Amino acid sequence: MPDSSSASRTALSLREAAAPALAGALAGEGLWLDLGALRLRVRSDSAVFARQLRQVYPLFELDTGGGWTDIQVRMVRARGLRRWVAPQVFFEGDGERVFDPFPGDSPLPHFEWGTNWLVGRRMNHLLLFHAGAVERDGLALLLPAMPGSGKSTLTAALSLRGWRLLSDEFGAWDPERGGFVSVLKPVALKNESIDVIEAFAPGAPIGPRFPKTRKGTVAHLAADERAWAGRHAVAAPGAVILPRWQAGAETQLVPLAPEDVFPALAFNAFNYGVLGEVAFDAALRLARGCPAWRLVYSRLDEAVAALERVWSGLGRRGEAAAASVPMRGLA
Amino acid sequence: MALPEQLRFIAALDDPRPALDWGLPQWQFAVHQARRLRLLARLAQALDAQGLLPHVPELPRRHLQAEIHLSRWRTTALQWTVERVGECLAPLGAPCLLLKGAAYLAQGLPNAPGRLPSDLDIMLPREHLQRAVELLQQAGWQELALDEHDRRYYVEWSHELPPMHHPVLSLELDVHHNILPTTRRIGVDAERLFAASRPLGGGPWSVLAPEDQVLHCAAHLFFDAEPRDRVRDLVDFVVLLRHFGLAAGFDAALVGRATQLGLLEPLSLALHFGAEWLDLALSTTLRRAQASGPRLPIVRALMRRLILPGPPGEPPPPGQGLAAVLIKARYQLDRLPLRQLVAHALRRARGRDHEAT
Numbered sequence: 205m206p207d208s209s210s211a212s213r214t215a216l217s218l219r220e221a222a223a224p225a226l227a228g229a230l231a232g233e234g235l236w237l238d239l240g241a242l243r244l245r246v247r248s249d250s251a252v253f254a255r256q257l258r259q260v261y262p263l264f265e266l267d268t269g270g271g272w273t274d275i276q277v278r279m280v281r282a283r284g285l286r287r288w289v290a291p292q293v294f295f296e297g298d299g300e301r302v303f304d305p306f307p308g309d310s311p312l313p314h315f316e317w318g319t320n321w322l323v324g325r326r327m328n329h330l331l332l333f334h335a336g337a338v339e340r341d342g343l344a345l346l347l348p349a350m351p352g353s354g355k356s357t358l359t360a361a362l363s364l365r366g367w368r369l370l371s372d373e374f375g376a377w378d379p380e381r382g383g384f385v386s387v388l389k390p391v392a393l394k395n396e397s398i399d400v401i402e403a404f405a406p407g408a409p410i411g412p413r414f415p416k417t418r419k420g421t422v423a424h425l426a427a428d429e430r431a432w433a434g435r436h437a438v439a440a441p442g443a444v445i446l447p448r449w450q451a452g453a454e455t456q457l458v459p460l461a462p463e464d465v466f467p468a469l470a471f472n473a474f475n476y477g478v479l480g481e482v483a484f485d486a487a488l489r490l491a492r493g494c495p496a497w498r499l500v501y502s503r504l505d506e507a508v509a510a511l512e513r514v515w516s517g518l519g520r521r522g523e524a525a526a527a528s529v530p531m532r533g534l535a
Numbered sequence: 536m537a538l539p540e541q542l543r544f545i546a547a548l549d550d551p552r553p554a555l556d557w558g559l560p561q562w563q564f565a566v567h568q569a570r571r572l573r574l575l576a577r578l579a580q581a582l583d584a585q586g587l588l589p590h591v592p593e594l595p596r597r598h599l600q601a602e603i604h605l606s607r608w609r610t611t612a613l614q615w616t617v618e619r620v621g622e623c624l625a626p627l628g629a630p631c632l633l634l635k636g637a638a639y640l641a642q643g644l645p646n647a648p649g650r651l652p653s654d655l656d657i658m659l660p661r662e663h664l665q666r667a668v669e670l671l672q673q674a675g676w677q678e679l680a681l682d683e684h685d686r687r688y689y690v691e692w693s694h695e696l697p698p699m700h701h702p703v704l705s706l707e708l709d710v711h712h713n714i715l716p717t718t719r720r721i722g723v724d725a726e727r728l729f730a731a732s733r734p735l736g737g738g739p740w741s742v743l744a745p746e747d748q749v750l751h752c753a754a755h756l757f758f759d760a761e762p763r764d765r766v767r768d769l770v771d772f773v774v775l776l777r778h779f780g781l782a783a784g785f786d787a788a789l790v791g792r793a794t795q796l797g798l799l800e801p802l803s804l805a806l807h808f809g810a811e812w813l814d815l816a817l818s819t820t821l822r823r824a825q826a827s828g829p830r831l832p833i834v835r836a837l838m839r840r841l842i843l844p845g846p847p848g849e850p851p852p853p854g855q856g857l858a859a860v861l862i863k864a865r866y867q868l869d870r871l872p873l874r875q876l877v878a879h880a881l882r883r884a885r886g887r888d889h890e891a892t
Contacts, residue, residue, distance in 0.1 A: 272559060272594045276567070276847075299571060299847060328601035478608045 219262035227254040229268045234276075236267040240386030240435035241376055242327060243272050244319065248279035248311070250293055256312035260390040260411040260424040263432040275322050279311045297322045310414045313422045316392060320373055323387055324474040330385065331483050332474040333375035337384050338367040339434070340515055343442025344384040346375045346494070348468045354449040357397040360425050361504050362511065364405040369431040370439065374474075377490075379482050383438035388431055390424035398423045404504050441489075443518060444469070444496040445511065455506040457497040457514065464498075466491035538812055541844055542766060544569055544578065545813065551581040555590050562595035567847035572766050573651055575599070576606035580649030606649050609706075613637055613652040616706045620655065621738045623674040627667055630729050631739045632658040634711065634751065638742040639771075641735055646774040654698070654707035660729060661712040664696065668710070676701050676708060714743075714751045715758055723754075723796050745779040746792040753805035754798050756842075763841050763859055766812075773809045786820040793824065803827060804838060837861055 218226060229235045234247040248254065275298065282292040282305050291308030294301050295318035306314035324332055336347035336359030345367070347355045356372045363369035370376070370384055372391040377384055390411065393401055398421065401408060409426040444465050470476050470487040477483075495518065501507035538546060544565035547554040557565065569575040579599035582588050591599060617637055624631050632638075634656040639647040659667050668678070676699040681689070689697045694713040701708070713725045731744035743751060752775055756768035779785055793802040806825040809815035817825060840858035 272563060273567075274594075274598070298567065326598075326601065328604045329597040475604075478604050480604070480608060480611075482604070 215265040215267055217263050218258045218266055221258075221266040223254070223258070226258055226266060227251055229266065230254050230257075233268060233270065236269070236271060236273065237261065237264050238267065238435065240370070240388045241330065241378075242274035242323065242387070244275050244277060245273040246277045246279070246315075250279055250281050250308070250311055252309060253279045253293065253311040253315065256412060257315070260312065260409075260426045262409065262426050263429060275319070275326055277315065277319060277322070279315055281308065298326075310417065312411070312424065313392075313414045313417050316389065316424065317418075319389070323374065327376070327387075328475050328478050329378075329380075330374075331377040331379060331476070331479050331486050333377065333469055334373070334472045334474055335375035335469075336372045337370035337375040337439070338362045339370060339384070339437075339439040339442075340367050341442075342440055343515075343518065344370065344375075344439035345442050345511070345515070346384070346444045346469075346490075347447055348375070348444065348472050350446055350448065350468065350472070353447045354397060355447060356391055356393060357400055357449075357504070358445075358447050358499075358507065360391045360393060360397075360401050360408075361404055361508050363391065363425075363428065363431065364401070364408055365508050365512075366430075368434050368437075368439075369427055377486050378438065379479075379486055381438045383440050385438055386431070386435040388427050388435045390426050393423050393425060395420045400504060401425060441494050443514065444490065444494045445499050446496070447499045447501065447507070449502065450500055451502055453500050453502045455503065455510050456500040457510055458500070460496040460498055462491040462496075465494070465496045538814075539843060541568060541846065542812060545574070545766070545770065548574065548577050548581050548770065551578070551585060551587055554578075554582065555587060559592060559594065562592065564847065566595050566598045568844065570598070570602075571847050572764055572844060574767050574770065576602040576651055577646075577649035577767075577770070579603045580606065584648070602649075602651075606651055609652050610640065610650060612705050613640065613655060616655045616701075616704050616708070617641070617740070619674070619704060620657065620671070620708065621740055623670050623676075624659075624667060625739050626670065627659070627663055627739065629660050629663040629667075629739075630732055630734075630741050632729070632732055632741050632743060633735075634658055634714070634743070635755070638748065641740065642742060644775065645778055646771050652706065654709050656709045656711060658711040658714070658725075658728075661725065664710065664712055668696065671699060671708070671710075674701075675703070714747075715754055723798070727796065744792075745775075745782070745785070746789045747796075749775050749779060749789060750793055750796060750798045750802060753801040757801035757804045757838065761859070763855065764844050766842060766844065769805065769808055769813065769842065772805045773813045773815045776809070776815065786818045790820055790824045799824065799827060804835065807835065808838070808842065 226235070230246065230248040230253070234245045237244045237246060278296040280294045280296055281287060282294060292305035293308050293311040293314060294305045295303050295314050297318055303318060333346065334349045336349070336355040338345050338359060345362070347353070347358055349355045359369065359372040369388065369391065371387040371389065374387045375384060376387050393410070398410065398413065402410065411424045411426065413421055413423045415421045446460065446468055466487055469490060470483065473483065473487070475483070476487070497514065499507060499510065547565070554565070565578065566575065569578050575598065579588070579602045582591060582599060583603060588596060588599060613636065617633065621631070633641050636650050636652045637655050637657070640650070678699050679697045681697050686697065689695065694716045695709050695711040699708040699710065713723055714728065715723050728743060728747055731747060732741040733744060734741045742748065749772065752768060752772045756765055756772070759765070789802070793799045803825050806815070806817060806821055810817050810825065837858045840854050845852035845855070
């Protein structure tokens with residue numbers, strides 16, 4: 205895990221930095237974003253991108269000092285006549301352009317999406333569950349993405365109620381450390397969930413809305429100070445919640461057996477096959493060791509309150525339970 | 536006789552111990568460059584084989600560990616695919632050759648560990664292709680959907696069938712009937728390749744004779760339309776030559792075979808760059824073969840431009856684009872007689888117009 209910066213600030217944040225300084229850094233040697241589990245170098249010749257980046261990464265440092273780079277990204281404006289008629293931006297990951305370009309006015313969703321794709325391909329030393337991850341009292345709560353689960357909405361809501369955001373996309377399990385690590389980026393909210401979160405927490409730092417993306421309208425909730433300052437902390441396994449949003453439903457928490465949790469974790473991971481035995485051991489350990497519930501909800505406030513009640517009963521128990529499970533063996 | 540700076544990490548594939556003295560900037564460069572050249576897993580594996588991985592600083596070690604996972608997974612997938620396809624083709628009663636990575640793996644060659652296979656390459660006698668495709672389709676393999684023209688291109692002018700894929704097995708299957716396109720001015724006689732092949736025992740699989748494996752590797756790099764960033768093929772060539780070259784009389788047999796198959800040019804180029812960049816020691820016999828290569832030094836100059844990568848994560852070095860165009864033109868002219876090439880280009884252009892409208 206990148207250890208080149210501590211929790212204390214040494215440089216200006218993107219919010220504090222002058223706009224030309226950020227644009228200049230992006231156009232020059234680049235800006236290094238410390239996401240916790242990795243350091244991303246990003247360069248761009250797009251002023252639009254610089255503006256949008258600043259809006260949703262306000263607390264990240266204006267780090268132009270080089271240093272270790274895990275992934276390199278460039279957002280490059282397409283050349284030629286198009287530049288004037290219908291400008292486009294390319295996502296270039298580690299020197300390769302594998303995707304079609306994006307409209308020039310919405311480089312941010314393309315950057316977020318492309319970066320997630322690169323993280324999913326590159327960071328195979330981690331087991332990457334497709335899940336939201338937040339932390340409280342040193343314990344991680346994992347929200348695996350099931351169809352219609354609204355994991356990003358719930359992850360965003362929890363992070364707005366004092367939970368530390370690790371990621372809304374990657375439950376990143378570090379087999380060496382035996383805990384979850386941050387892949388800290390803004391939370392991507394889609395369609396109705398943007399309004400839901402704005403109603404849930406008026407004034408939440410949500411960036412511009414991008415209509416007409418592949419996934420409909422997208423907007424990004426900036427990570428807060430707690431998430432930023434804690435991005436190098438490792439969260440021990442706490443609990444697993446399989447959320448299901450259902451119109452008009454009463455809030456319900458139904459306990460789940462390990463055999464229900466295992467497939468929700470393993471078969472939802474980005475690189476379960478790649479990590480082989482390591483992945484199997486980790487998914488088994490988590491399924492056996494973490495208390496788990498299915499959360500059925502329609503009202504976000506109630507869902508968050510229910511999870512908070514669960515957590516106060518959990519205490520250090522979750523960690524103790526997880527730690528007592530042997531790493532190996534099916535017997 | 537020294538590695539260009541951008542390839543210096545390659546020495547660590549042979550002897551990884553000096554890598555333990557690298558500082559973070561050197562690791563940074565090596566990780567990004569090796570990944571781009573698809574040699575990062577090889578580097579990771581070289582360190583792991585000697586138990587050195589725990590001594591690598593954590594920041595680069597994470598990437599090495601990640602590549603080891605990826606390489607093991609893909610290698611397992613390749614072995615599994617070889618087994619399934621082997622079972623499927625057994626009734627054919629014809630020699631079935633494993634090519635490239637699958638062949639290295641099946642023989643346990645020194646360049647087998649740390650590969651990132653994404654397809655399985657096999658070769659069958661042309662007259663058995665139709666039956667083979669039927670057997671494969673019965674087992675669930677499907678040909679890529681192609682239009683009539685592209686299909687004909689494969690069947691008539693190429694040395695392989697359209698790639699096949701399977702709903703369960705993750706690798707693509709490339710079925711060849713020769714190691715180079717049959718329309719080349721000087722074709723390779725596939726019958727000679729089959730005649731010299733060596734059965735692996737237990738199953739239908741064989742591999743090319745050692746000389747032919749070395750030549751195939753060289754031809755694969757220097758007779759390809761896209762040799763850009765393909766240093767890994769040169770690394771394979773050097774490892775294969777060092778391994779098979781231990782047998783008495785191998786060098787002379789290799790040169791003789793290259794002459795017979797019309798593959799002196801790629802052999803000469805591979806020897807040239809292997810010696811210059813990767814410290815390949817050349818016997819007198821091989822030095823003569825190296826000198827007998829292309830008369831035009833320009834081919835060497837273009838290949839140098841193409842194969843030597845620029846700094847990782849940066850746009851290609853100046854001149855590489857032009858070199859790529861020239862090599863591609865040369866490749867296409869050699870591969871297709873001009874009349875066919877023009878016809879093909881026209882079809883392609885017309886096809887694209889249709890898509891655009």
